[in-house]
Amino acid sequence: MPSLGRLHLITDTRPGRDPLAVLRAALPVARAELVVQVRVTDDATDREAYDLARRVVALCARYDATCLVNDRLHVALAVGAAGGHVGADDLPAGAARRVLGATAVLGATAREPGTAAEAVAAGASYLGVGPCNATSTKDGLPAPIGPAGVRAVAAAVNVPVVAIGGVTAADVPALLAAGAYGVAVVGALSGAADPARATAELLGALGC
Numbered sequence: 001m002p003s004l005g006r007l008h009l010i011t012d013t014r015p016g017r018d019p020l021a022v023l024r025a026a027l028p029v030a031r032a033e034l035v036v037q038v039r040v041t042d043d044a045t046d047r048e049a050y051d052l053a054r055r056v057v058a059l060c061a062r063y064d065a066t067c068l069v070n071d072r073l074h075v076a077l078a079v080g081a082a083g084g085h086v087g088a089d090d091l092p093a094g095a096a097r098r099v100l101g102a103t104a105v106l107g108a109t110a111r112e113p114g115t116a117a118e119a120v121a122a123g124a125s126y127l128g129v130g131p132c133n134a135t136s137t138k139d140g141l142p143a144p145i146g147p148a149g150v151r152a153v154a155a156a157v158n159v160p161v162v163a164i165g166g167v168t169a170a171d172v173p174a175l176l177a178a179g180a181y182g183v184a185v186v187g188a189l190s191g192a193a194d195p196a197r198a199t200a201e202l203l204g205a206l207g208c
């Protein structure tokens, strides 16, 4: 399995956003340290997801960056992505592993140690853990778990923990101290006035 990058950029689904422009700014700065997770709205068609994902795969290939696809594992397979990410409303981690195969990157969302350990036992190769902070990017999330919640999960598993939810560069030191391996962001890059500079700041905070 390839080593996992520490900075995960999730494509912004909000109206008026241009995820490919953000990606083009971030890639030359982060290169192989960047993991791009293609995430579309639930009402997007498979064709829309496929069209975005194949463009992301092509861009990532130029920089040895990694492309994952959120939720839609058939799209991940169709575009030749490195793997996918699943959560509580998606295929269970064990089923996702069977779909993707033994060598794919498989992320699973975990918010507490018990489900984290179950996801790893079922085949998850990293965990997305949060929400660390309040965020306006996604509705319906539980209360923030903060660095303490990340610490509890990281102590329970032996795979990389990627902290998510309202994460900025200022949060990174506390999250690393809590045992996080990396961070996943939408707004910290997509909402930045200068996404290339914001990428460099996040990488610096991550020690990359």
Ligand SMILES: Cc1ncc(COP(=O)(O)OP(=O)(O)O)c(N)n1
Binding pocket: 008, 037, 039, 070, 071, 085, 086, 087, 088, 089, 090, 107, 108, 109, 127, 128, 129, 162, 164, 184
């Ligand atoms: C790195 C990372 N962590 C968590 C999530 C959330 O996944 P999920 O709970 O399945 O919610 P959706 O993103 O599908 O709405 C994630 N995508 N990435």
Ligand SMILES: Cc1nc(C(=O)O)sc1CCOP(=O)(O)O
Binding pocket: 010, 109, 129, 130, 131, 132, 134, 135, 136, 137, 138, 141, 164, 165, 166, 167, 184, 185, 186, 187, 188
């Ligand atoms: C897609 C997603 N999943 C989360 C979770 O906690 O499961 S938080 C989140 C949104 C992350 O965006 P931002 O960096 O702008 O807060």
Ligand SMILES: [Mg+2]
Binding pocket: 070, 071, 085, 086, 087, 088, 089, 090
């Ligand atoms: Mg999901």
